[in-house]
Amino acid sequence: MEGVGRLRALEAPVKLKSGSRDFEIEILFREGFEIRARIDGRELAGTLRELGDASAILEIEGRRFRVMGARRKQSILVAVGPRTFDFAPVDGGARRARRGLAAAEIIAPMPGKVLKVLVNEGDVVSAGQAMVIIEAMKMETTLSAESPAVVKRVCAKPGDTVDHGAVLIELSPAVVSSALQSDPEAR
Amino acid sequence: MARRKLKVLLVANRGEIALRIIRTARAMGLRTVAVFSEADAHSAHVAAADDARLIGGAPAAESYLNIDSIIAAARETGADAIHPGYGFLSERPEFARAVEQAGLIFVGPRADVMAQLGDKISARKLAIAAGVPVVPGLEAAAPDAACEFAAREGFPILVKAAAGGGGRGMRVVESAEVCVAALEAASREALSAFGDGRVFIEKYLARPRHIEVQFLGDEKGNIVTMGERDCSIQRRHQKIVEESPAPHLSNTARDAMLAAATRLARAAGYTNAGTAEFLVDGDRFYFLEVNARLQVEHPITEIRFGCDLVEEQLKIACGEEIAPPSAPRGCAIECRINAEDASAGFRPAIGIVLDLRVPAGPGVRFDTHLARGSEVTPFYDGLLGKLITYGSDRKQARARMVAALDELAILGVTNTAAFLRDVIASEAFGAADLSTRFIEEQFSHWPSEDQALTEAALIAASLTASGALGIRPTEAAAQLTAADGADRSPWKALGGFELWKRQ
Numbered sequence: 001m002e003g004v005g006r007l008r009a010l011e012a013p014v015k016l017k018s019g020s021r022d023f024e025i026e027i028l029f030r031e032g033f034e035i036r037a038r039i040d041g042r043e044l045a046g047t048l049r050e051l052g053d054a055s056a057i058l059e060i061e062g063r064r065f066r067v068m069g070a071r072r073k074q075s076i077l078v079a080v081g082p083r084t085f086d087f088a089p090v091d092g093g094a095r096r097a098r099r100g101l102a103a104a105e106i107i108a109p110m111p112g113k114v115l116k117v118l119v120n121e122g123d124v125v126s127a128g129q130a131m132v133i134i135e136a137m138k139m140e141t142t143l144s145a146e147s148p149a150v151v152k153r154v155c156a157k158p159g160d161t162v163d164h165g166a167v168l169i170e171l172s173p174a175v176v177s178s179a180l181q182s183d184p185e186a187r
Numbered sequence: 188m189a190r191r192k193l194k195v196l197l198v199a200n201r202g203e204i205a206l207r208i209i210r211t212a213r214a215m216g217l218r219t220v221a222v223f224s225e226a227d228a229h230s231a232h233v234a235a236a237d238d239a240r241l242i243g244g245a246p247a248a249e250s251y252l253n254i255d256s257i258i259a260a261a262r263e264t265g266a267d268a269i270h271p272g273y274g275f276l277s278e279r280p281e282f283a284r285a286v287e288q289a290g291l292i293f294v295g296p297r298a299d300v301m302a303q304l305g306d307k308i309s310a311r312k313l314a315i316a317a318g319v320p321v322v323p324g325l326e327a328a329a330p331d332a333a334c335e336f337a338a339r340e341g342f343p344i345l346v347k348a349a350a351g352g353g354g355r356g357m358r359v360v361e362s363a364e365v366c367v368a369a370l371e372a373a374s375r376e377a378l379s380a381f382g383d384g385r386v387f388i389e390k391y392l393a394r395p396r397h398i399e400v401q402f403l404g405d406e407k408g409n410i411v412t413m414g415e416r417d418c419s420i421q422r423r424h425q426k427i428v429e430e431s432p433a434p435h436l437s438n439t440a441r442d443a444m445l446a447a448a449t450r451l452a453r454a455a456g457y458t459n460a461g462t463a464e465f466l467v468d469g470d471r472f473y474f475l476e477v478n479a480r481l482q483v484e485h486p487i488t489e490i491r492f493g494c495d496l497v498e499e500q501l502k503i504a505c506g507e508e509i510a511p512p513s514a515p516r517g518c519a520i521e522c523r524i525n526a527e528d529a530s531a532g533f534r535p536a537i538g539i540v541l542d543l544r545v546p547a548g549p550g551v552r553f554d555t556h557l558a559r560g561s562e563v564t565p566f567y568d569g570l571l572g573k574l575i576t577y578g579s580d581r582k583q584a585r586a587r588m589v590a591a592l593d594e595l596a597i598l599g600v601t602n603t604a605a606f607l608r609d610v611i612a613s614e615a616f617g618a619a620d621l622s623t624r625f626i627e628e629q630f631s632h633w634p635s636e637d638q639a640l641t642e643a644a645l646i647a648a649s650l651t652a653s654g655a656l657g658i659r660p661t662e663a664a665a666q667l668t669a670a671d672g673a674d675r676s677p678w679k680a681l682g683g684f685e686l687w688k689r690q
Contacts, residue, residue, distance in 0.1 A: 069651030082604035
């Protein structure tokens with residue numbers, strides 16, 4: 001039966017992240033309208049009523065939410081009332097975190113034009129330091145370092161038209177620790 | 188006054204406003220023509236019109252700003268008038284002139300009037316001559332003179348593009364150290380956005396309100412005003428919430444503003460719909476600029492006055508005389524739903540609408556071009572829709588807005604609906620403690636932690652991951668392939684997602 005198949009699939013805990021936060025979620029039980037889940041070790045119970053339009057009414061902790069969801073290539077989109085969430089599976093970001101970098105690259109958030117590059121290769125930058133100014137959606141946007149780092153490579157120059165997701169700057173960790181030297185990726 | 192007959196209207200715009208104009212034109216019995224860029228081939232406005240023409244590539248400069256291409260589309264389709272909507276070419280005098288030279292009716296003010304009002308420096312001169320108060324400022328500011336002015340008047344100062352509008356090309360300069368750099372950046376932004384790098388500066392009022400007056404002018408020289416709109420709730424000088432009437436505004440101040448707008452419109456020889464914007468400090472008001480076009484937030488005026496401003500515009504364009512407006516009633520509020528991530532510095536968002544829930548009910552209007560399968564591209568302004576509520580008083584309009592925002596859900600494009608819901612529901616908004624600083628004062632940190640909501644999201648995500656909830660990929664893929672072409676469908680690579688199993 002379809003329902004049984006679903007239940008089995010739900011037995012596996014799912015690790016998700018939203019922004020910088022990681023979560024572990026496990027659906028423990030689902031029968032009729034009843035649903036029980038464990039989130040980061042904390043158990044909670046509620047009801048889930050599926051509606052014909054692929055949304056559902058979820059009641060937990062005495063509150064009632066209308067939820068919708070869709071799977072995408074690398075993420076799961078969820079709407080809870082008017083709020084939207086974009087969850088990604090927890091992945092290799094952990095290694096970068098170990099290396100002390102919030103992000104290993106400065107990436108164009110939108111297609112746009114590079115107006116200014118404010119750093120050079122080898123520069124030591126601090127968290128929040130402005131690195132690139134791009135013009136996208138008719139506005140100037142300043143892209144800054146999220147954590148202390150060293151500029152490994154500058155991949156863009158003023159006047160370049162860049163696509164969404166283009167790597168503008170590559171970063172390496174600011175402080176070289178012994179743990180890092182043993183990491184074959186960090187040269 | 189020559190009466191002209193209008194039969195075919197071309198709408199030189201896209202998105203919700205193109206759709207909204209087409210609706211009125213159709214109700215008036217006109218034939219409608221849409222124009223679209225390569226990115227908008229499947230947009231709602233294209234489907235809504237009787238005829239549609241491709242006018243160029245996705246970047247606006249190749250399509251919605253391409254005057255020759257739009258005029259050619261009008262000639263080909265036998266259009267006798269062009270409505271420019273807002274944004275794009277709506278306030279470009281050269282466009283209005285080109286439309287007139289092609290023997291077509293431009294639905295808006297004359298090109299020379301638009302040129303005079305569109306340039307902030309000449310508009311300011313006109314306001315002074317018409318006895319309308321203005322904020323102390325300096326025209327065509329060179330860096331040296333600007334710094335001198337700032338030293339005299341005190342920081343902060345506001346730098347504005349002479350050809351700008353809608354908050355673009357504006358910057359607040361807080362201190363002498365960054366003054367020169369900010370002037371350069373503003374000038375650069377102005378040059379790229381408007382093709383005109385001239386800037387001017389003004390004294391920056393600390394906690395002003397932004398209140399504007401809607402007016403209409405006809406060819407006979409009649410000017411009528413249709414109340415005011417309070418647009419104080421802004422983010423980075425972009426309006427996000429508007430309401431009418433302006434709360435806590437004395438009748439004396441209101442009457443004085445309406446009279447000032449009338450004087451200004453008369454002095455300019457204004458025809459068609461326009462808006463005079465003012466900064467308001469207590470009961471004192473200062474002229475900001477005239478928007479020589481239909482405003483984004485025009486529906487709140489329509490609802491209070493029981494009229495259709497696009498219909499008024501089309502009648503005026505045909506040479507008809509304006510009828511005096513009826514008495515306004517109740518209160519109307521508008522929220523602009525933008526494709527932005529309010530929890531990440533309002534970063535612009537793009538995507539495909541995978542699922543959509545639209546609010547309804549008494550006193551609720553939602554102007555949008557979105558449908559399931561619509562794609563939000565990075566090429567244009569990210570306005571997804573305008574939610575408007577009406578109430579017999581502000582309390583009712585506000586309660587309806589909160590309920591309507593709670594009902595709204597757009598899955599697939601991160602948007603500001605939840606942020607706006609919290610803004611409207613806030614005590615500060617309830618007390619109508621309004622100023623253009625409202626958002627930075629009240630909502631600089633959003634969202635606040637809501638554990639139950641996060642848990643609900645996680646449960647929903649987990650169920651979606653396993654396929655127990657949400658749009659079934661097969662069903663959605665069929666829809667999206669039809670709407671967007673197989674290449675761009677996010678479902679194409681579906682299956683790339685895996686559950687992370689405990690080993």
